[in-house]
Amino acid sequence: MRRDTIYDRDLDRVPANHQPLTPLAYLDRAARVFPDHVAVIHGDLRRSYAELYARARRLASALAARGIGRGDTVAVLLANTPAMIECHYGVPMTGAVLNTLNTRLDSAALAFCLDHGEAKVLITDREFSRIAGPALEQAGVTPLVIDYDDPEHTGPGERLGSLDYEALLAEGDPAHDWAMPDDEWDAISLNYTSGTTGDPKGVVYHHRGAALLALGNVVTGGLAQHPVYLWTLPMFHCNGWCFPWTLSIVAGTHVCLRQVRADAMYRLMAEHGVTHLCGAPIVMSLLLNAPEAERRPLPHRVAFFTAAAPPPEAVLSGMAEAGFAVTHLYGLTESYGPAVVNAWHDAWDALPPDEQAAKKARQGVRYPVLEGLDVRDPETMEPVPADGTTLGEVMMRGNVVMRGYLKNPTATRAAFAGGWFHTGDLGVKHADGYVQLKDRSKDIIISGGENISSIEVEDALFKHPAVAAAAVVAKPDERWGETPCAFVELRPGGQASAEDLVAWCRERLASYKLPRHVIFGELPKTSTGKVQKYLLRERAREG
Amino acid sequence: MRRDTIYDRDLDRVPANHQPLTPLAYLDRAARVFPDHVAVIHGDLRRSYAELYARARRLASALAARGIGRGDTVAVLLANTPAMIECHYGVPMTGAVLNTLNTRLDSAALAFCLDHGEAKVLITDREFSRIAGPALEQAGVTPLVIDYDDPEHTGPGERLGSLDYEALLAEGDPAHDWAMPDDEWDAISLNYTSGTTGDPKGVVYHHRGAALLALGNVVTGGLAQHPVYLWTLPMFHCNGWCFPWTLSIVAGTHVCLRQVRADAMYRLMAEHGVTHLCGAPIVMSLLLNAPEAERRPLPHRVAFFTAAAPPPEAVLSGMAEAGFAVTHLYGLTESYGPAVVNAWHDAWDALPPDEQAAKKARQGVRYPVLEGLDVRDPETMEPVPADGTTLGEVMMRGNVVMRGYLKNPTATRAAFAGGWFHTGDLGVKHADGYVQLKDRSKDIIISGGENISSIEVEDALFKHPAVAAAAVVAKPDERWGETPCAFVELRPGGQASAEDLVAWCRERLASYKLPRHVIFGELPKTSTGKVQKYLLRERAREG
CATH class of the missing domain: 3.30.300.30 (ANL, C-terminal domain)
Structure with a gap:
């Protein structure tokens, strides 16, 4: 390989031509270009992009003043609320790492995550005090506890700490001059796998991957300017498939939702003209099985991105009849959420419904921002033949694969053996290259x-x-x-x-x-x- | 700055989670996912994505077999033809650098470019033999000359070399196992500025920037799956604003066009259902001033991206009436073509036409993939106030700014002084942050x-x-x-x-x-x- 060509001289990286990729830059842009556009809806609350950015900067400034900085873990136990969106920006603006905790874990599992991630701060919604309180008692770490008391939550729960989230923001500077990360490889978030077996593993995302997957969502989802996005997917899950960052690219509106209920979903879709939402198959079932009284006409065809399990034929046809356009995605916590899409061919529209469903059940092909997707023999690393029947392990490689598992080099090495990320999912490769899961190895x-x-x-x-x-x-x-x-x-x-x-x-x-x-x-x-x-x-x- | 946090240990770049960003990966994906979709239309010719990819691999393989590799310059003197698209992929697949030459230069200027870029190969369209022949005689370098004899060119011109483009491709392997660049910072193309004064400067693009600007075009242009793109913008100009690479992300169709004439444009738009085209204001004038006999009804509203000069009010209203949606972009050769967009606010639709035109005349705001855009005093580097009147120099920074000028460290240093790329364009910043050009310094x-x-x-x-x-x-x-x-x-x-x-x-x-x-x-x-x-x-x- 030639290493001293004319192109290797005097053409170096300098600040003018090389900046770290980070999704934080997207919010800065949205707030400058569309300051008055509604960024966040929550109950009767409306916040513009200028306000969202100012609040994120307040959060960053207040955390920084309290000593939070590069490589510190800030854990949050939050529903799909405005604070959760603000944390996706304000926390990494300090250089710290956002750890969104699963709100349905028990206190022992929460305590494990706080200790393993060495949390310096915990921002926790009043609703979850019943699990957060005991978790803090069980944990070895003693994070600064900040209570978020969402006016939309009128149910039980109590404040745990002495510091309120709004009081913390009041300490901060809305024009805080935060810095981009020095290196796009720096960690932006920490996501514990839901752990159906053994201790949860801490999946580390970086700024580069988050910035790229967010672009990938815009391209794959065909998001135009100003989409209206309903938060049915938990933001604690793979950072909501990176949609908290994605929406800033196209100055979209976040419609928050604390609890996934059919009546609230239909009402919010109708009232705000929702264009997109994401969710597991269970959310589709909820929508389809809702009693007539809870339904409202959709404002237009609504794009629904689903993952986790291939949508069964009956659900697909039901969703189409109900006015949803369903796209089937696939990914894992380790791939920032979805990195594979069931890219649809126009010609398939002419197929009978069962054949369409069979096409739609396949996981599909890589996002444009994932560099490699294959099905291989995990022992030999040989690709399986594209015959639709030979089983192998689904593998990925590229910039939207995690940095690794926190403090777990053994698991990281195993996951990345042979130069590919081993998903643990078994599948086949069809003649047209589309990948289809057949099962997890143990299933x-x-x-x-x-x-x-x-x-x-x-x-x-x-x-x-x-x-x-x-x-x-x-x-x-x-x-x-x-x-x-x-x-x-x-x-x-x-x-x-x-x-x-x-x-x-x-x-x-x-x-x-x-x-x-x-x-x-x-x-x-x-x-x-x-x-x-x-x-x-x-x-x-x-x- | 903390440098040894828990996130700095055992979470390194490995092939599974870090791959070079490159637009070459987009063609690989398009050819796998949509192999049968029409990639290229040229006269009666139709080529699918599988065929385009196979031909690009043949080209790469044949060039590599003749010793072309990393850091070599491959110059091309081509119209907007299928070969030109193939070169945008096949040349960098070898690690070489594509230098698209302006087909309207005189032979002395061409000879300068060949010598300065140290061209190892020249692929030249028969139409341009009249300038290419003398240029090769005047040049000090002696590149391998490959003739492209496009069947759609029936005018004068002769072959210069002993090797035909199709014969070269026949030497190659359609399944050639090309390699991604080792480093996304590697050069992908070389573009000589059109040089209204002095010798042309060689602007060097890298794989990272080209990959990102291509994504930026999809987002900014709102390109959905399978757009149909008419090639009115010369591909020799900033690599056609990176659209040869952009289209692969969304598996679009390239409609080639050797000469920009109104009748051909209207005919191709109608026949192929063109959705997008780009061009200087002169192209809009051509369309609007075309005699009735040369016009054809548009298939639907057609997106027109223009740059180089703000569109005058009369032209804008004429284009709207004729069925075009015009977006005003701004950029330079140094910014991979457009990196700034006149992002439109829905509310502006309600303004009277002259005020709309005034809004539309502004260059606007940064692409989501450009990290910085500002108007500054070039001496003090202080931003000008956002008052719409104080003149300063328009400056950019980010990943879609060139690596620098080839073999010209003095000019590179001057262009990047103070951490920003100095565009040489004078402008103002409006109260809403939108940038508007007032003039080039010398104008x-x-x-x-x-x-x-x-x-x-x-x-x-x-x-x-x-x-x-x-x-x-x-x-x-x-x-x-x-x-x-x-x-x-x-x-x-x-x-x-x-x-x-x-x-x-x-x-x-x-x-x-x-x-x-x-x-x-x-x-x-x-x-x-x-x-x-x-x-x-x-x-x-x-x-």
């Missing part, structure tokens, strides 16, 4: 030496009109090693027996894939709407 | 100690119904130092005397700003449509 059921995809069995169950949700796990079996065990949640008023469902599946699946056991009841879910299969696995073992 | 006329903006006088002249184009320069004057001298091109059939025009201006300008001389005739323009004021200055001095 594959091996029965009589045959691999059974639990997703495939769940899909078959989901198509039954009485089924609201279904999860299939392995049940140990003396003869077969494992057999599929189905947990099924029926729709209100829906009726089906175990025999009905097995007969239904028999028409759709090879016989070795049929569930040998069907158990009815509500499925246990994580705070982000993922079914907790490890609990079901325990039940299957016991039952 | 300011100083008369009796007062600064006169030549743009202001030109604007006044342009509003006269008989005026097609106007340029105002300084004429040396014994008493006043300088006085404004106007060169005016009348519309076909338009009639106005010098006295008429001065009287017209008197109603609109302070008397010291009135042109003292008015000279009628066609204005000399550069190949990119800029009026060559240095020629007018000579005439004014002599006349």
Whole structure:
């Protein structure tokens, strides 16, 4: 490789031509270009971009005055509120790292996160004092506690500290001259994985990745100027897929929402002309199963970005009829949220509904800002053939992959072995290059030496009109090693027996894939709407 | 600054989480995701993204086999043809640097560029043999000459070398396993400034900046999936404002065009459903002044991005009536083309046409991918007040500013003095932060100690119904130092005397700003449509 060409002389990085990539620059721009545009709606509250920026600068200035700076962790336990948006800017403006805590963790798990992240500050919503209080008692660290008392929260909960969030902001300077990070590789946020097994791992994001994924969201979502975005996805989850930063690029309006309820969603969509929202499949179910009295006509076709599980055909057609345009995304905490999109081909519009649903169920292709996506054999690192059937591990590489796991070099090295991030998800590559998940490694059921995809069995169950949700796990079996065990949640008023469902599946699946056991009841879910299969696995073992 | 925080340990850049930013990755993605979508239209030719990518890889492979690699300059003298698009990918895939030469230079200037850039290869369109032949004779370098014989060119010109472009591609491997650049700071292209004064300077772009400006175009232009883009802007000009790379992000269709003529533009827009085009104001004039027989109805509202000069009110309203949505951009060769946008506020739609035109005439605000834009005193580097009247120099900083001028550290240092890129354009900052050009430093006329903006006088002249184009320069004057001298091109059939025009201006300008001389005739323009004021200055001095 030639290393001293004419282009290697006197053409160096200087401040004029090289600045750190950071999403913080997007808010600075939005506030300058569209100062009066509404940035935040929350109940009756309206805040312009000038006001949002001023409040973020106040926050940064007040935190800096209290000694918070580069590499300090600022933890927050907040619902989807204006304060949560402000923290996404004000905290990293000091050089500190934003750690958004899952509001549905128990106090022991919260205490673990505070200690592991070495939190210097905890900003906590009054609603969550019941878990935050004991967590602070259990934790070894003693962060500065700041209470956020949101007027929109009228339920129980109490203040924990001596300092109020608004009082902290009042200490700050609305014109604070904050500095861009010295290095775009600097950490911007810390996200603990929801941890279906073992201790949570601390995923570290950097300014470069957050800036790029935010651009990627605009391109992939086709966001025009001034979208109106409804906060149904928790901002504590992968920093709300980076949408707190994304919206500043296009000067969009954040519509806050403390609790995901169908009536509030329909009302806010109608009142504010919502154009986009994101959410797990559970949010689509909520919208579709809402009683007529809670519904309101949509203002126009609303873009809905979903991830976590492929949308079943019935849900997709229901959403289309209800006026939503659903885009299926895929990603992990480790990839800043979504980094893969089910890019739609116009020609597919002509396919029959079931074939469209089959296309839509595929996870798809990389975002333009993710440099590599592949399905590989994790042992040999060889790509699997693009045959739609050979299983391999889904792998990613690029600038929207995390820096690594905090204080866990062993896990980081394992995740990045062979030059790619190992997602832990098993999948196939179709002939057209689209990736489709088949299962997480541990969700594959091996029965009589045959691999059974639990997703495939769940899909078959989901198509039954009485089924609201279904999860299939392995049940140990003396003869077969494992057999599929189905947990099924029926729709209100829906009726089906175990025999009905097995007969239904028999028409759709090879016989070795049929569930040998069907158990009815509500499925246990994580705070982000993922079914907790490890609990079901325990039940299957016991039952 | 804390330098050893928990975030500074064991969270390093590795291939899984850090890849060079490069626009080359966009074509790879488009070809994988939308292999069959039409990438290039040229006459009757249609090429899909799979074909475009295969041809770019053939080109890269063939050049590499002939020893072309990192830091080598590959010069091209091409019209807006499929080969030109292929070169934007195939050349940098080898690590080499693409130098797109202005097809309207004379042979001496071409020879200068070939020598200064140390060209190893010249790919040249048969049409330009008349200048390329002598340039090769005059140049000291002896590049490998490759002839591109475009079937759409049926005019004169001959082959110069022994190697044909298609024969070169036939040597290459369509599945060539090219490598991303090692470093996103590596040069991707070399653009010689059009040089209204002195020798051209070689502006060096890098992969990082090109990748980011391409994303910025998608965001700023609101490009959805599959736009259809008409090539009216020369690709030799700032790499066509990076649109050869931009379109791959959204899998758009390039509609090639060798010569900018109204009939061809209208025909192609109608036939192919063109959604976007870019061009200097001269292109808008061409469209608006086209005879009825050359016009065709537009397929829908067409987005037109213009730069180089603020669009006059009459042109704006004419374009709106004709069905175009005009966006005013601003930039320089040094900023990868446009890096500033006249971001429109919805509220301005309610203003009367003249006030809308006044808003639209402002250059505006930074692209989301430009980190800094300001108007400053070039001596003290102090920002001017945002009062709309205090003149300063427009300055930029960020990742879409060039690496520098090739082999010219003195000019590079001067351009980047004080941590900002000095554009050489004089302007003001309005109360809302929008920047407006008043003049290039050398275009300011100083008369009796007062600064006169030549743009202001030109604007006044342009509003006269008989005026097609106007340029105002300084004429040396014994008493006043300088006085404004106007060169005016009348519309076909338009009639106005010098006295008429001065009287017209008197109603609109302070008397010291009135042109003292008015000279009628066609204005000399550069190949990119800029009026060559240095020629007018000579005439004014002599006349």
